[in-house]
Amino acid sequence: MSRWQYFLRRVLMSIPVVIFGTTITFALIRLGPLDPVSAILGTQYNPQAAEQIRTNLGLNQPLWSQYLDFMYRLFTFQLGQSWVIAPGTTAYELIEIYAPRTIWLGFWSVVIALFVGIPLGFYAGLNPNTPSDYVASFGGIVWRAMPNFWLAIMLVTALSQLGTWTNGLFTWQTWIVRTNVVTPPALGFFQSPVEQFLEDPGGWTESFIRATKQIAPAALVLGSASMGNEMRIGRTAVLETINSNYVETARAKGVSGRSLVWKHIFRNALIPLVPIITGEAFLLLGGSVFVETVFAINGLGWLFFNAAINGDLPLIGTLMFIFILILVGTNILQDFLYTIIDPRVGYDGGITVSTTTETEIPLRQRVAENPQPALIWAAVGAVLIGVELGAILQVVGAIAGVVVNLIPGDPGASAVQSLQAAFDAIPTLISRDVIPNQGYWNGTGYENTFLGLSPAVAWAIRVAVVYAYAFAVLAWAWNGYKRFRRHYRRVDWTPRDDVVNRFRGHSWGKFGLIIVITFVVMAVFAPTLGPTTMEQNILQPYDYEVSYWSEDTQSVETVLVGEANLGSGSQGAGDENVAPLTYDDFGRFHPFGTATNGKDLFTQVVFGARISLTIAVVAMGIAGLIGLALAMITAYYKGLADLATVLVSDSIQALPVIMVLILMLVIFQNTWVRELYDGAVLIILIFSIVYWPFIWRSIRGPALQVSEQDWIDAAKSFGQTPTQVMRKHMAPYVFSYMLIYASLSLGGIIISVAGLSYLGLGITAPTPEWGRLIANGQQYVASPSWHISLVPGLLITLVVTGLNAFGDGIRDAIDPQADTGDEAAATGGGA
Amino acid sequence: MSTEQASSARTEGEPLLSIENLRTSFYTDKEVIRAVDGISFDIFRGETVGIVGESGSGKSVTARSIMRLVEKPGRIENGRIMYDGEDLLDKSPKQMRSIRGGSIAMVFQDPLTSLNPVYTVGNQIKEALRLHRGLSGSKATKEAIELLEAVGIPDAHRRVREYPHQFSGGMRQRAVIAMALACDPELLICDEPTTALDVTIQAQILELLEELQEERDLGIMFITHDMGVIAEIADRVNVMYAGEIVESAPVVELFESPKHPYTQGLLNSIPGQGLDEDERLATIEGDVPTPNEDPTYCRFAPRCPKAFAECDTVHPVPVDVGDSADDHRASCLLYPEDLPSEEAVAVHREGGQRGGDTR
Structure with missing residues (x-):
């Protein structure tokens, strides 16, 4: 199969993809539980009007007829109109208004990503393991790990505050041309660029610069992830190419350094970059929702988001269809680029496969023959589990409770309850009860805290103990693996050993592992780590009380948690702020400060870790x-x-x-x-x-x-x-x-x-x-x-x-x- | 390339390439590895010099040192590489580039990966033509087609526009050789050019090299670990072990009367040497050691069946071992054979104290 036949086949394959993708959209819109009519009518719902709209939208037709109609209209580009967010406006008009802003934004973010990301990546690849390589690589990795929406918020704030921070030396708003930080770009100059430019070159150039400056911060944020990706892949690609045989052949042929880099290295290194570059389309479309929201650029992403949350289903269908066309078009472009850039496309070459072998071991017998290492390990394990036995059993009890709840009639509910109570009574080393931090100052010392220490220190000790315990368990598990490998495994070596050894020599991976462990421990031990509990501080604040030392009355007072929260929110001003690592007016310690509503931020963060991890893993x-x-x-x-x-x-x-x-x-x-x-x-x-x-x-x-x-x-x-x-x-x-x-x-x-x-x-x-x-x-x-x-x-x-x-x-x-x-x-x- | 012709070339005139006491080391975190440690040999016009040895004996590093293609952490530390009366180690990078491909060309082991996959074969040959002979456009294309024809690629005017992946393995190696020959080099360095190929293709490539050598009076340095290939193509053989040349002799002499125990071992390990049916093929136990310090002993001693006490304390130097004037030398304490053992050892001990680093 030649390259161009291959390309043609890819293009033909995209037709069913568009049809199928649009069908999925139809299924989502029409088969989902959301009723388009009630969204359109909103509060003015009455059966008569509803029936009218139903007929207009063709919702009374049988489903297959609706489907055919839907597909026919879209594929003949009768894109319909908006029904909710801009009733009566046709989709074409809306797109004409919103799309240019998104295109302008996308254009600049692609430019930033391409012209910063790729050169940096190539530079790092040509100078591997130098300080500049480390800075560029690490920077790229962190840069792409930042969520777009957060980066956008931070950038907006930074730009707005530049004037204040530099004492007026530099303000973004007045730099070169006057603009707002958060604004849709003014793209009027784009309507008939040639004529406008000939008429008033200075004015046109100024509008161009203004529009570019207006979009630049948003484009930087939107391009960030792609930039990081392009840098990483560019670096790896260059490194791989440099060490290839054909580069050595070229060198042996007498090719000079510059020609070697440009002709033989960069050209080949571009190939793995192609999918990354075209993959930007996905990142840009997805990211546009967030970036346009934060920067108030009313583009397609923002339009889609608004149409979605307002239930403007007809418009959503149209927009989805356009997005599908854009993405499928990008994929075709990607295949086209491949066809141009890589002559091997469409050629079925042999692929080498490495093989793995496994050996099964009757472990029990080997342990019986040499029990000592296993016994030591088991004993340490028993101690480690023993100190947390209560907590483990509580989890078991909680699960039993959930199971019982699910069974109709709740059989044995009382038994489970008594079991849970019994489990709760078992002491555990790492619990809030053993190392309490929610005490108060009574005028002379702390009460109800661990060893009478201050709440902050008591909390810090508990966190330290949790992490020490977690790492002890991990060390124990690792030790178990090593013991198994040394004493009980039948074979000296398995392919998996190489995997383990390679990981052990991978310091970047180990750095990642430590962060991941820290994060997982945070999620698992969330209830223990928080300075207060979810129940008391967040879910039922008005059911609990907190005691504190009042300066006014010089005595210990009691207040409802909910009321205390109201008095300790962080809302900007100096006296309405509880910063990280400080106490609020009610003697409560907040490691990360408080949220706007006065609830403890650290507690929310650790429980947030729990839900993020659960969702991601499951x-x-x-x-x-x-x-x-x-x-x-x-x-x-x-x-x-x-x-x-x-x-x-x-x-x-x-x-x-x-x-x-x-x-x-x-x-x-x-x-x-x-x-x-x-x-x-x-x-x-x-x-x-x-x-x-x-x-x-x-x-x-x-x-x-x-x-x-x-x-x-x-x-x-x-x-x-x-x-x-x-x-x-x-x-x-x-x-x-x-x-x-x-x-x-x-x-x-x-x-x-x-x-x-x-x-x-x-x-x-x-x-x-x-x-x-x-x-x-x-x-x-x-x-x-x-x-x-x-x-x-x-x-x-x-x-x-x-x-x-x-x-x-x-x-x-x-x-x-x-x-x-x-x-x-x-x-x-x-x- | 008959042996008579080659040996007559040896007696006349200057060698094309003369390597003296070359040492190339690699600086790793743990140690300094002397991949090539004080080797010397000559290559004359029209002559094929084979370098044989196990993996890791320093063959390829020798080739890359001649081309000055040794990369970090490697470094050429000592010696001279005299080409055309001038030391290549004194050349500037720019001068070196015009020598590479222009006067000395190299063919690499793996033809599947030594052509850039994104350019046509013709493009890559033309690149060499442009660099060294200033040819471009249709002239270069014509020349490239002629080169492909010269290396036996049929339908060359079509093939010149094809990409490497459209060539078979043997064809690719022919293309690589065509590229190497593009600028009429005087010396061709072949680094295991047949190892990755089928046996029948191997024979074709060897034949091609012989033809080309005859036509162009090429000097060829041929690296391989295959004694059969060496017997086929070389006029003279250098046997390398752990960065050193342990024996050097004309090919017939070497195969007929190998002197160094290592060479003997190598030859005994070739299948089909007229062994009796119940006789087992000999192997050399163990691996090539990593040469990481100044040699004060024989590096082959740990594996040598004939080793004696002095082998661990005296570093052997090359001595004449030939029966005739055939320039046959071996580095082994067993020689010179006509001397009693103690005196022979003394010869090596003295030899080892002479000579030092030249740079």
Whole structure:
């Protein structure tokens, strides 16, 4: 197959993808529980008007006829009109108003990403392991780990405050041309640029500069993730190319340094950058929702978001169709670029496969023969578990309670309750009761705190003990693995040892692992780590009291927590602010300060960590299972199964992730699913549905490779069933590739969830979420209450950096050559 | 390239390339590895000099040192590489670039990866033509087609526009050789050019090299670990072990009467040397050691079946071991054979004290 035949085939393949993607949109809009008519009529709902609109929209027709109508209109570009946010305005008019701003924004963010990201990456690749390489690489990694919406908030604040900070030396607003920080760009000069320029060159140039300056900060934020990706991939690509044989051949031919770099290195290094560059389209579309919201650029992203939250379903359908066209068009462009740039396209070359072997060990017998190392290890484990036994049993009791609750009639509820009470009575080392910090000053000393220490110190001790315990458990587990390896394993070496050893030598990965552990411990021990509890401080503040030393009366007073919260909110001004690491007026210590409503920020942050981690891990787990199962089936049976899955996954991948998430959250807004765990369950389901194609894509190649192996034929010839072959002989090989992809995607999910919550669509109150905290403190970033937005944002950046570093480490450990592609996964689709 | 012709070339005139006491070291965090440690040999016009040795014996580093393509953390530390009467180690990077590809060309081991996949084969040959002969445009294309024809690629005027992935392995190696020959080099360095190829293709490539050598009076340095290939192509053989040349002899002499125990071991490990049916093929136990300090002993001693006490304390120097004037030298304390063992050791001990670093 020639290159151009291959390209043609890709173009033809995109037609069913557009059709299928649009069909999914139709299904979402019409089959979902959201009624378009009630959204249109809003409060003026009456049956007569409703019937009228129903007829107008064709909702009385049978579903198949509606579907055909919907598809026919879109594919003939009869895009319809808006019904809710701008009733009567046609979609064309709306697009004409909103699209130029988004195009202008997208143009500049692509320019920034391309002309900063790629040169920096190439420079770093040409000078590896130098200080400038470290600065550029680390900078790029952190830069892309920052959530767009948070970065945008911080940048807006910084630009607005520049004048104050520099004592008027430099103000962004008056620099070069006068503009506002937050504004839609004035693009009037764009209508007939040539004539306008000829008429008034100076004025036109000024408008051009003004519009560029207006968009620049937003473009910088929007381009940030792509810039980081391009830098990373550019660096790796250059490094790989430099060490290739053809570069050495060229050198031996007498090619000079400059020509070597330009002709033989850069050209080849561009190939892996192609999908990253075209992948920007996804990040830009998704990110535009957030960036346009923060910077008040009324573009397409903002239009879509408003149409979605207002239930303007006809407009949503049209916009989705346009987004699909843009993304599919970008994919075609990507294939075109590939065809131009890489002559190997369409050529089926042999792929080499590394093989892994496993050995099964009857462990029990080996332990019996040499019990001492195992006994020592078990004894240490017993102590470690023993001190936390109460907590573990409490969790068991809680789960039993949930199970009983689910069974109709609640059989044995009383038994479970008494069991829970018994479990609660078992003392545990690391609990609020053993190291209490919620005491008060009685005029001479602290009461009800650990050893009479101040609440801050008592809290710090508890946190230190929790982390010491967590790391002790991990050290114990690691030690167990080493003991097993030394004393009980039948073989001296397995391929997995190499994986472990490679990871141990990967300091960047280990840095990531430590951050990830810190984050996981934060989520697991959330109730213990907080200076106060969720129940007392956040959920039921008016059911609890707090004692404090009153300066006025010189005595210990008692107040309801809720009232105390009202008096200790952080709302900007000096006396209405509780900064990090300070006490409020009621003697309560706040490690991260308080939120605007006076609730403890640290407690919210640790519980936010819990929900972020739960969503990311569970969603990735479900998506992984779907992806793995499909990969097995498609690799084993190939043919039609593969083709069908390609079609479905391509169609889902052709939808802008963030838009789909927003749309689905809006559609399921008032359903019972939305209520479960304050929306977390729904979010998990949506993420699983949206993410499985990405996982399937990343493991399809390895799955196909393994299905060609001789051992698969051997297994079949032994008469093993297809499921057995898939489970035992194929899945373990592919699993590690899935692990790589999943670990690289977790950070992206965390950012996306935060982004959706920031928009008010994700996790709802009362469950704390980092994105909502950022939204909560957004207007106080420039005030003394900066901590509300800053702390969660920094934590997201840190955790995502850690997860990405950990993912890099796992990838390099499992398969240094692994090409998991899709860097966009690590950046949350642009949130 | 008959042996008579080559040996007559040896007696006449200057060598084309003369390497004296070359040492190339790699500086790692842990140690300094002397990948090439004080080797000397000559290559004359029209002569093929083979370098044989196990993996890690320093063959490829020798080739890269001649081309000055040793990269960090490697460094050429000592010696001279005399080419055309001038020391290549004194050349500026710019002068060196015109020598690379122009006067000395190199063919690498893996033809599958030594062509840039994104440019046509013709483009890559033309690049060399432009660099060294200032040819461009249709002239260069014509020349490239001729070169491809010269290396036996059929339908060359079509093939010149094709990409490397459209060539088979053997074709690719032919293309790489065409590229190397583009500027009429006088010396061709082949770093295991046949290792990655099928046996039949191997034979074709060897034949091609012999033809080209005859036509152009090329000096060829041929690196391989395959004694069979060496027997086929070389006029003279240098056997390398742990960065040193342990034996050097004309090819027939070497195969007929190998002197160094290592060479003997190598030859015994070749299948099909008229062994009896129940006789087992000999192997040399152990691995090549990493040469990381000044040699004060024989590096082969730990694996040598004939080692004796002095082998651990005296570093052998090359001594004449040939029966005739054939310039056959080996670095082994067993020689000179006509002397009693103690005196032979003394010869090496004295030899080792002479000579030092020249740069």
